[in-house]
Amino acid sequence: MWNLLQFELFKIFKKPRTYIAFGAIAAIILLIQIALLTNGKEYVKFMLSSLDDTLDIPYDQIRNGYWIGFAILNLLLIHVPILVALVAGDMVAGEANMGTLRLLITKPISRTNLLLTKFFACVIYTFILVVWTAFLCLVVSVLLFGTNDLVISKEFELLQIEKTDVLWRYIAAFGFGTVGLIVVASLSFLLSVLSDNSIGPIVATVAIIIVFTIMSEMQIPIYDKTVKPYLFTTHMLGWKGFFYIDSDVDGQTIKGSIQHFSSIMKSFAILIGYIFLFVSSAIIIFKKKDILS
Amino acid sequence: MKKIFVFLLLTRCFTSSSYAQNVNTILQKVKDKLNLVNDYEASGEMKTKVVFLKVPVASVKIYYKKPDKLKIKNEKGISFIPKGAVSININNVLTNNAFTILDGGIAKLGNTNVRVIKLLPEDDPDSYRDDVVLSTLYIDDNFLILKAKTTTKDNGTYELEMSYGKYAGYGLPDKVIFTFNTKDYKIPKGVTFDYSEDQKKAPDKTKARKGTIQITYKTYLINKGLSDAVFK
Structure with missing residues (x-):
């Protein structure tokens, strides 16, 4: 199985399209960093303009590497899942399209193992992408803009996290984000099993993510109560929960705390459930599938 | 009867004159005390309590230089300082000499008797205090200002409560609670993309209109000479 995994990884990283994702992320992040280097103060002002009459806001201090990293991650909410789908959607359907899938399943390995190996290759690709x-997002931003306390703008709250309390939150958030992206990879992987052409699964995954994200963020009560709690896009935002620092009754933040840790764990469990659902469905379908291509 | 009336009238005139003079004297004694300080560098802890602001307790340095320069710096990170925080230093309230003094009588702050003095600034377009409409001072028997209220044209009312300790001789407080008006804070969720699993509700607007910062001073370095560069 290890040899097969190496082989799958070799196939992934031999395709030029794989590097589109790395190039696209680098381009997006660097463009944002350049923009914030020159006009970052205006962006912070836009976010905090409602406080300008009440408080003297240290805009230049807020615009630091940690804040830039967080702002970039917000802007990449849709883009990175698309780039994950680009590879995961091609894993099985790409083989079918090229006519190598039938050849592959003649090898002395079960269909389940074959599919799991391909999925693990996707997971490794996703991890490397994260x-x-x-x-780029954190290390380069910190090198360019330095560090200071991180100020998070929520809908009704402004949270300040001391700079010594930020790094572990980023590590936890990236870990959670990886799980969220693996859900996207597993969805795309499932659609890939259903198709003989890789364009279909990639486009379908992107469409599902866009529709689900819009439904998650529209704040329409009928969706908020019925559909939204079950959408994986709602729970994929759980990485942000690590930046929602808790406070005491006087509103003083508590170092090392998280506002709603149980909600994050619930979201984590739901995302793992989705991965299990999508991958096991893919295996069941693939095992029963008549491979003709 | 006529003699008694004249006597009462004279007594009334005499007492009101000395009463008014007394207010001026009190204020002058307060000023004399404050005038002992040309500059200071203080260190302390700042707690911010605003309904929409969750921030850590900050270690701050406060710099003051006559006549009205004040700077609050967070030693380790970021601090949100309320507009009008310049009044944290009471010297800045009394900087402008061009005001009309009104006697507000005697009141009680807790168990302490205080003299209430109201200051109505006269028009001074060059003064940075031209935003101030009225300042009310609550002064105790030791000529220390325990409380000050400043009403401004554009930024509402600021309130300052002070308690004193070992720097009382200079009129410098050990603890200051600065109360100020706040406005509503809201950013559209479509911009913030909040993780809303916790379903955070909007704060109650009826009790969200006031914020406070509390500064507890640990040390003062008084009259050591401060460069203007500190205030830039």
Whole structure:
């Protein structure tokens, strides 16, 4: 199985389209960093303009590497899942399209193992993509803009996290984000099993993510109560929960705390459930599928 | 009967004159005390309590230089300072000499008797205090200002409560509670993309209109000479 995994990874990283994702992320992040380097103060002002009459806001201090990293991650909510789908959607359907799938299943390995190996290759690709994103988003931002306390703007609250309390939150958030992206990979993987052409699963995954994200963020009561709690896109935002620091009754933040840890764990469990659902469905369908291509 | 009336009238005139003079004297004694301080560098802890703001307790340095320079710096990170926080230093309230003094009588703050003095600034377009409409001072028997209320044209009312300790001789407090008006804070969720699993509700607007910062001073370095560069 290890040899097969190496082989699958070799196939992934031999395709030029794989590097589109790394290039696209680098381009997006660097463009945002350049923009915030020159006009970052205006962006912070836009976010905090409602406080300008009440407080003297240290805009230049707020615009630091940690804040830039958080702002970039917000802007990448839709883009990174698309880039994950680009590879995961091609894993099985790409083989079917090229006519190599039938050849592959003649090898002395069960269909379940074959599919699990392909899925683990997707997981490794996703992990590497997250590490790349973390490097550009956090390390480069910190090198360019330095560090200071992190100020998080929520709908009704402004949270300030001391700079010594930020790094572990990023590590936890990237870990959670990886799980969220693996859900996207597993969905795309399932659609890939259903198709003989890789364009279909990729486009379908992107469409599902866009529709679900809109439904998650529209704040329409009928969706908020019925559909939204079950959408994986709602729970994929759980990485942000690590930045929602808790406070005491006087509103003083408590170092090392998280506002709703149980909600994050619930979201984590739901995402794991989705991965299990999508991958097991893919295996069941693939095992019964008549491979003709 | 006529003699008694004249006597009462004279007594009334005499007492009101000395009463008014007394207010001026009190204020002058307060000023004399404050005038002992040309500059200071203080260190302390700042707690911010605003309904929409969740921030850590900050270690701050406060710099003051006559006549009206004040700077609050967070030693380790970011601090949100309320507009009008310049009044945290009471010297800044009394900087402008061009005001009309009104006697507000005697009141009680807790168990302490205080003299209430109201200051109505006269028009001074060059003064940075031209936003101030009225300042009310509550002064105790030791000529220390325990409480000050400042009403402004554009930024509502600020309130300052002070308690004193070992720097009382200079009129410098050990603890200051600065109360100020706040406005509503809201960013559309479509911009913040909040993780809303916790279903955070909007704060109650009826009790969200006031914020406070509390500064507890640990040390003062008085009259050591401060460069203007500190205030930039």
